[in-house]
Amino acid sequence: MKSRRLTLLAMLAALSAVGAAIKIPAIVGSVALDSFPALLAGALFGGPAGAAAAGVGHLLSALFSGMPLGPLHVLIAAEMAILVCFFSFLYRTGKHWLAGILFIIGNSFAAPLPFLFLMGEAFYLSIVPSLLAGSILNTVTAILIIPRIVRALEHTIEGKTT
Secondary structure: OHHHHHHHHHHHHHHHHHHHHOEEEOOOOEEEOOHHHHHHHHHHHOHHHHHHHHHHHHHHHHHHOOOOOOOHHHHHHHHHHHHHHHHHHHHHOOOHHHHHHHHHHHHHHHOOHHHHHHHOHHHHHHHHHHHHHHHHHHHHHHHHHHHHHHHHHHHHHHOOOO
């Protein structure tokens, strides 16, 4: 029951780590596939679980790439956690596509806003296309695959045996 849910959440956190290692070349650095497992965790287990997977996934992604923004990655991890919480809330209330659209907008345009002031307009304008591409890929994958995974894991999540 609870141990099954914890095991599934640990597997999703591990998948975030694997996704963090899968890099898509970008204009500035690279974009990782670490958000999909966090979105899945949020859809299955709620906002706090998804937030934990998102934060861990981003920090691992940053670690794998050499922490190019240094301690600012903690800010990015917090932003990712908040965005996944919003996604989870909307997704679990049946607003799947709205959750996805708002996650894409938040992750692509709102989350990098602090860097507009910290690193300048050129950095912001150069990172947004990469974030947009990565956000779309992660989010569309999540929106399409989550219902199938939920059906497959329905008995495991509820603690039933088949």
